[in-house]
Amino acid sequence: MAWNDVSALWQDIALTVLFLVPALLTGALVLRGYAPWPLVRAILWRFRGASALFVLLIAVSVGMGIGLLAQERGLRRGTAQAADKFDLVITAPGSELTAMLATVFLQPADMGLLDGATWDEIAGHDSVALAAPLAFGDSFGASAVVGTTLGFARYLADGQITGRPWQAEGEALIGALVPLEIGAEFTPAHGVGDAVDDHAHGDAHIRVVGRLGRSGTPWDRAILVPIETVWEVHGLANGHAPGTGRLGPPFDAAYFPGAPAVVVHSDALWANYALRSEFTRDRETMAFFPGAVLAQLYGVLGDVRQVMSLMALVTQALVAASVLLGLFILSRLFRRQIALLRALGAPARFVFAVVWCFGAALLLSGALLGLCAGVGTASVLARVVTARTDVLVAAPVGWTEIHFLAVFVSVTLLLSLLPAAIVLRQPVVQGLRS
Template sequence: MGLALHVRDLTVASRRGRLLLTLPALDLPAGGLLGVRGPSGAGKSTFLNALSGLLDAKGRVQWGETDIASLSPERRTAFRAAQMGMIFQDFLLFEELSAEASARATATRCRSPPEKLSTVRAPEGTASRDRRSLARLRMPGRLAAGANCAVSAPGSELTMMMAAVYLQASDVPLLDGAAYDLIANHPQVKIAAPIAFGDSYNGAPVVGTIADFVTYLSDDRIEGRLFRKSGEAVVGAAAGLKVGDSFTPQHGHGASADDEAHEGFEIEVVGLLPRTGSPWDRAVLIPVETVWEVHGLANGHAFDEGDRIGPPFDPALFPGTPAVIVRAKELWANYALRSEFTRKGEMMAFFPGTVLSNLYRVMGDVRQAMSVMSVVTQVLVAASVLLGLFILSRLFQRQLAMLRALGAPRRFVMAVVWGYGVALLMAGTVLGLVFGLGAASVLSQVVTARTDILVTAGIGWPEITLALAFLSATSVLSLIPAVIVLARPIVESLRA
């Protein structure tokens, strides 16, 4: 239910001694609600910060039986973790975390039983809103959650994110065996998964990695089994392969892929990943040793180790990898790992979620610019429609004059002209939405086919609202030609 609050003789001063806030008394029962209202600079934030123990204050701030004003900063922090929930005034979030991971990051600092922490979930509708976000870029759920860290050679974070997360292969420098060994043997690293790419099969990217990463990526929901030796594969749900199939990888991607470069080297499919709606649905995952062996390189293990796959790897026999996806043992350790694995001239570490968030921000700016262009286009279209109605009224002015000469009321003639214009506008609006949806669907299919990023097109309330606003504005403007028609003398119109 909460704690009762009792405040007596509360004063807060700045570091220079200037008095910021005074409150003689305040009593609030457990479960009570209190609204604080006042102009900017009145001290609302100072008041709330004093009540929560974020500011040093004099007097008594008693929550239940605890006077937090008399506690040390460390004990006030412990009290907040155990007894308080806070919503920040500013937009303060961990951008690299999903909504659920952000909630769990907060929950892990409280003293709730473990079974209660497992109930922390993203609010209903959050996932659907995320899926409707700009460009519908979908990061695989297990990669997006938990602030996984990606490590690569120095370069563009965006390029590496597109390569390692969205499987858009690029020519990038490799991390050597010493760098991978440093990452994999860090005490806070749970999974250090090399991501090796460069080959494909019928357009599906072939990615070399380790079995632990495949288990993590699939949330341990694989149809069939994991690969256990070199020459086996686990494929995505849309890769066009099924368990039991065999294939020979192609060197490269797209039209330049070489079908004969790896001739005679067959790989057997032993497992199928669940569908995620991400580029990994088309991925073919094989042991990283297979990637190296297919290209005539060492496989990371000494010869006397036989056919063993997976870590640990011998740094001297490690051919290199474009990127390493790092999963930390503890959530807080991700930030320390990012800092530790960022070394000038050697390697860089970044959160894919942060890079994606920055990309959304840039694309959001582009969307705003496109919205302005859309409004300008709508104004031009409205002007064109109005001009068209003027032309039509001139073409039909004799017929309209005949109606007026035969005794048709002015309101009837106006209704005819206006109704004709509105009918044309409604037909054009509906056809515009239909053709727009069709064009967007075709473009989304092209983008999806070329990038493996699932992009969907649909008509939502913003599009419907814009169409209705356009129809309403132009319908009102269509009254102008009707008024002009009625303003012309009947005889003059009959002679036209």
């Protein structure tokens, strides 16, 4: 473990302890000189039904809060990882967000085309290690059919291909989650979603020859074909002079029909910035980092997150008020037992400790059960989001959720002092008659 990781770990531990200091000090002051545990256990067992219900309510509240916090962090991490392979994207001028959603997350979009001269300039640049044109617009079922190069397919899957790479037009590599088998044939439909025309490419038959490894991105449901196949299916030139019989780059600019986007990878970080600057041209090309666009989107969502955090704070305040009210109600259940203790001469501070420990036992039990419920909630939500978006979301509970739990425990344990104090103000005789 690196020194920075060790330092961050100790900082998180110290912050958690700091949040728990009010609760620890309260417990030390209340229990000083007393050990009311046998009596507290007896009261818990005597009113086990009401106590269990109260613990369950606390657990549900804490579990939902922890689950949502973990899920939000996991979704950010998952979407950021989905853009890792897309260092730089060059498209026709337009919306960076729309282009990013189309290239990284395969969302349908109406985009302009880059011409052959622009492709030649990009592919022939000294700083470009990989340039891959992308062609969208067709689909098969829920899978987008994307025309590209074999180099990009290998780059996207880190070389993990089951079966074999394509060797001719009319062959395809499928993502890890595409419901087809190697050797299967299909006919692509024109369009995506509600605009699908199943009969537009009735003469095209594509055979699956390989499957890409799991990437944890929407490309796991994509079908990759040679870009020449996409162009020819739409009645366009295939990027090469007639009779060449070539598949893949280099493409001939004179026979290059156009591509909505070109994914560019460079071995040097500085080169990516230089390429972005060079290919950001008014009315010609737009070059952007998908990661930077996501960061801007996170910035907008960060403002929303602040509002949501405020709402969560208000919600937790309401939960804390409910906890306080619940403790008042529960204290009425054993009002007679407390009055009997006071009539037998038990010190007021001992009685106070009994009532407070009863509430603390319920709160701590509910918080620990809520932590377990939060882990389960985050796992379930992660699976649902992954299934809906095809972005691999992992949402383990982290220190943010632990801090949330520590604050909740400290605040509610402090609030539980009020019911214990009010119990001591009730008349003993009236309590014995209840």
